[in-house]
Amino acid sequence: MAPAPLKLIALNCTLKSKRSNEQSSTDVLLGQIVEELGKYDCNGEIIRVVDLNIKPGVTSDEGEGDDWPALRKRILDADVLVVGTPIWLGQPSSVAKRIFERMDAFFSEKDDQQRTPAFGRTGAVAVVGNEDGAHHVSAELFQCLLDVGFAIPPHALTYWVGEALGETDYKDLMRTPKPVAQMTQMLAANVAHMARLLKRDPFPGLQ
Amino acid sequence: MAPAPLKLIALNCTLKSKRSNEQSSTDVLLGQIVEELGKYDCNGEIIRVVDLNIKPGVTSDEGEGDDWPALRKRILDADVLVVGTPIWLGQPSSVAKRIFERMDAFFSEKDDQQRTPAFGRTGAVAVVGNEDGAHHVSAELFQCLLDVGFAIPPHALTYWVGEALGETDYKDLMRTPKPVAQMTQMLAANVAHMARLLKRDPFPGLQ
Amino acid sequence: MAPAPLKLIALNCTLKSKRSNEQSSTDVLLGQIVEELGKYDCNGEIIRVVDLNIKPGVTSDEGEGDDWPALRKRILDADVLVVGTPIWLGQPSSVAKRIFERMDAFFSEKDDQQRTPAFGRTGAVAVVGNEDGAHHVSAELFQCLLDVGFAIPPHALTYWVGEALGETDYKDLMRTPKPVAQMTQMLAANVAHMARLLKRDPFPGLQ
Amino acid sequence: MAPAPLKLIALNCTLKSKRSNEQSSTDVLLGQIVEELGKYDCNGEIIRVVDLNIKPGVTSDEGEGDDWPALRKRILDADVLVVGTPIWLGQPSSVAKRIFERMDAFFSEKDDQQRTPAFGRTGAVAVVGNEDGAHHVSAELFQCLLDVGFAIPPHALTYWVGEALGETDYKDLMRTPKPVAQMTQMLAANVAHMARLLKRDPFPGLQ
Numbered sequence: 001m002a003p004a005p006l007k008l009i010a011l012n013c014t015l016k017s018k019r020s021n022e023q024s025s026t027d028v029l030l031g032q033i034v035e036e037l038g039k040y041d042c043n044g045e046i047i048r049v050v051d052l053n054i055k056p057g058v059t060s061d062e063g064e065g066d067d068w069p070a071l072r073k074r075i076l077d078a079d080v081l082v083v084g085t086p087i088w089l090g091q092p093s094s095v096a097k098r099i100f101e102r103m104d105a106f107f108s109e110k111d112d113q114q115r116t117p118a119f120g121r122t123g124a125v126a127v128v129g130n131e132d133g134a135h136h137v138s139a140e141l142f143q144c145l146l147d148v149g150f151a152i153p154p155h156a157l158t159y160w161v162g163e164a165l166g167e168t169d170y171k172d173l174m175r176t177p178k179p180v181a182q183m184t185q186m187l188a189a190n191v192a193h194m195a196r197l198l199k200r201d202p203f204p205g206l207q
Numbered sequence: 208m209a210p211a212p213l214k215l216i217a218l219n220c221t222l223k224s225k226r227s228n229e230q231s232s233t234d235v236l237l238g239q240i241v242e243e244l245g246k247y248d249c250n251g252e253i254i255r256v257v258d259l260n261i262k263p264g265v266t267s268d269e270g271e272g273d274d275w276p277a278l279r280k281r282i283l284d285a286d287v288l289v290v291g292t293p294i295w296l297g298q299p300s301s302v303a304k305r306i307f308e309r310m311d312a313f314f315s316e317k318d319d320q321q322r323t324p325a326f327g328r329t330g331a332v333a334v335v336g337n338e339d340g341a342h343h344v345s346a347e348l349f350q351c352l353l354d355v356g357f358a359i360p361p362h363a364l365t366y367w368v369g370e371a372l373g374e375t376d377y378k379d380l381m382r383t384p385k386p387v388a389q390m391t392q393m394l395a396a397n398v399a400h401m402a403r404l405l406k407r408d409p410f411p412g413l414q
Numbered sequence: 415m416a417p418a419p420l421k422l423i424a425l426n427c428t429l430k431s432k433r434s435n436e437q438s439s440t441d442v443l444l445g446q447i448v449e450e451l452g453k454y455d456c457n458g459e460i461i462r463v464v465d466l467n468i469k470p471g472v473t474s475d476e477g478e479g480d481d482w483p484a485l486r487k488r489i490l491d492a493d494v495l496v497v498g499t500p501i502w503l504g505q506p507s508s509v510a511k512r513i514f515e516r517m518d519a520f521f522s523e524k525d526d527q528q529r530t531p532a533f534g535r536t537g538a539v540a541v542v543g544n545e546d547g548a549h550h551v552s553a554e555l556f557q558c559l560l561d562v563g564f565a566i567p568p569h570a571l572t573y574w575v576g577e578a579l580g581e582t583d584y585k586d587l588m589r590t591p592k593p594v595a596q597m598t599q600m601l602a603a604n605v606a607h608m609a610r611l612l613k614r615d616p617f618p619g620l621q
Numbered sequence: 622m623a624p625a626p627l628k629l630i631a632l633n634c635t636l637k638s639k640r641s642n643e644q645s646s647t648d649v650l651l652g653q654i655v656e657e658l659g660k661y662d663c664n665g666e667i668i669r670v671v672d673l674n675i676k677p678g679v680t681s682d683e684g685e686g687d688d689w690p691a692l693r694k695r696i697l698d699a700d701v702l703v704v705g706t707p708i709w710l711g712q713p714s715s716v717a718k719r720i721f722e723r724m725d726a727f728f729s730e731k732d733d734q735q736r737t738p739a740f741g742r743t744g745a746v747a748v749v750g751n752e753d754g755a756h757h758v759s760a761e762l763f764q765c766l767l768d769v770g771f772a773i774p775p776h777a778l779t780y781w782v783g784e785a786l787g788e789t790d791y792k793d794l795m796r797t798p799k800p801v802a803q804m805t806q807m808l809a810a811n812v813a814h815m816a817r818l819l820k821r822d823p824f825p826g827l828q
Binding site (some may be wrong): 222247279321323325326342345346347350353354355356357358359360361363364389392393396397400403405408410411412413 | 739740745756759761764769770772774776777792803807811814815818822824826
């Protein structure tokens with residue numbers, strides 16, 4: 001029997017609007033992750049968060065014009081959340097931060113077993129920058145994902161950065177470096193495996 | 208001869224709009240810092256950043272409707288920048304992150320001595336939260352401030368957080384805890400001292 | 415049929431030797447975690463790492479007198495690794511850092527499926543301090559655990575810290591705060607669940 | 622009149638003993654910093670910390686065999702402290718962490734003006750790794766330096782890391798990359814300037 005199909009959502013937390021017609025390096029890397037996850041029958045879409053109106057706040061609905069309630073629903077409808085962010089000053093983008101501020105509301109939305117709405121879902125992270133910062137950005141995002149209720153398998157990270165003070169963009173590389181391609185394959189294998197385990201056997205929480 | 212007066216600007220990076228009429232704990236703490244700095248003839252205003260339209264991006268002007276160019280000017284007109292932020296998930300707010308993304312442009316605005324526009328200015332940090340996160344938030348903001356060109360004196364931080372998993376707000380405390388009041392006094396003494404030294408003897412940069 | 419018993423190892427990364435006869439707050443918290451995990455038939459021991467000779471380095475055996483090879487074996491013999499650390503200057507202890515430096519060697523010990531020796535094991539974190547730092551310490555340790563090959567379920571963290579600038583020790587609290595006790599129960603439920611899933615269905619790695 | 626000479630101490634927090642006869646990349650970078658600072662009449666030595674017996678603990682003297690009291694004296698005798706560390710798992714070395722744990726004792730050694738023993742001294746940071754981590758490592762070390770009482774000028778950091786997943790060592794580069802050499806020059810200019818200002822006009826602390 002074929003394993004159940006999985007649903008993913010990938011959030012591109014670049015600062016660049018699609019309207020700018022500039023390609024986003026984060027988009028390129030997320031595209032590669034989505035392709036690899038597809039091989040495990042895990043499919044879904046990449047969302048450009050900066051083009052939505054995610055209002056500042058820490059509730060699940062900040063009122064008129066807020067695009068978070070719809071995005072929140074899509075996140076919770078998926079089995080897998082991939083958060084992709086560029087690096088600025090060695091840190092995740094403000095767009096990535098905003099997303100997690102809104103998920104802070106999950107803490108007040110626990111069920112009777114003390115599980116947040118994200119419980120049972122699996123998280124992964126993609127990071128790109130001209131240089132330096134991927135490990136720390138992943139640490140910040142892994143902590144946020146775990147805090148709000150996602151599970152993380154080992155090696156659920158793909159990243160690329162250039163040499164210190166470099167100015168090359170990932171999107172401009174002639175080819176994907178082999179170790180990066182392998183990280184992406186490993187991410188997909190681990191994320192799909194964990195997501196399937198948790199779909200079949202969800203965390204019971206506290207009885 | 209009295210020392211030259213100093214100008215400060217304090218950025219409140221809370222997620223709460225002034226329009227909400229909710230008091231901001233960050234505002235309370237920044238107010239105390241501004242009061243203490245006033246004793247050293249260092250005066251200025253607190254700006255509620257969330258009420259401005261600071262557009263996503265890493266340039267000094269992101270075009271129509273962008274409030275950053277005016278705010279950028281005010282920051283560079285001051286001798287002292289105090290960044291105040293609440294803690295969410297143990298990390299600085301997305302509003303604080305946004306501010307520093309915009310200051311990333313300073314790197315491409317160096318003068319012939321390789322000094323960014325922020326050189327010669329002094330930075331300080333204020334952090335408030337219900338619980339846990341102030342040291343890390345200060346580490347993130349100190350690194351950003353230093354990277355874009357501010358100098359930091361020792362003990363340029365005031366913070367308050369409650370016990371683990373606490374839910375009390377700083378603004379609701381009956382009185383300011385004595386060690387917090389003393390931190391604020393120390394911050395003011397050190398920041399004023401360093402700002403005066405640098406006003407008189409600016410960094411020469413590379414010749 | 416009863417679920418298979420699980421083995422745990424808990425590393426106490428306090429700076430205090432057992433020989434000092436001072437009680438370690440980290441020990442108290444780890445003891446509570448071990449007790450809760452015992453309810454899920456997950457049993458093992460707490461090791462005081464500072465009393466071992468874990469030599470500086472990034473290989474699996476740094477030669478004469480090195481206690482790491484034996485500790486490494488015990489870690490890999492267990493299904494669950496709980497790392498407990500005090501907070502100093504808002505950061506994990508040097509003893510905790512040392513442990514992960516030694517696990518860096520796992521990267522060069524991957525099998526043909528690109529899995530490090532830690533793959534299939536589940537990690538959790540315990541943090542105690544007088545004040546502030548638990549979220550960041552957990553971020554640092556979660557990132558290390560994931561990087562070297564452990565999986566992390568949601569809410570795999572228990573922590574306690576006092577109010578800002580506080581000086582109370584966890585070991586001196588009259589009773590365990592209820593929210594801390596509940597975090598510990600949740601940690602145990604989630605860690606035991608994930609460890610059982612992974613014991614039955616290990617990550618396949620890359621084919 | 623020539624400016625007063627300045628004293629520096631540089632701590633190499635590599636995990637490699639001098640006895641190993643392996644060259645340390647951190648040493649190479651620290652050597653370049655020391656050379657540049659020499660041009661500003663700021664001179665001193667590089668200490669290999671791993672070859673000392675810096676005992677675990679948070680007091681200024683951990684008893685028999687502890688090499689910290691002597692090292693502590695040398696740090697406080699200098700005007701400038703440069704901390705150099707390799708990156709492991711995106712984080713500072715355990716040897717660097719240990720140093721700051723010992724400086725935690727400064728908090729209980731404040732004078733009547735609430736100044737720690739480090740007040741009036743200037744800090745700087747050097748980071749090297751095969752890949753990724755320099756910004757975060759600098760954030761961790763800057764926060765520690767500021768917390769214990771050092772002042773930090775802008776651009777008080779020199780670092781080098783290779784491309785993502787790279788395996789090249791800084792010590793094996795054919796030549797120093799020009800942007801790295803310039804960072805080092807800038808570090809020296811800023812650190813020497815600030816150290817001189819603070820030597821002449823120390824922080825007054827609280828009256």
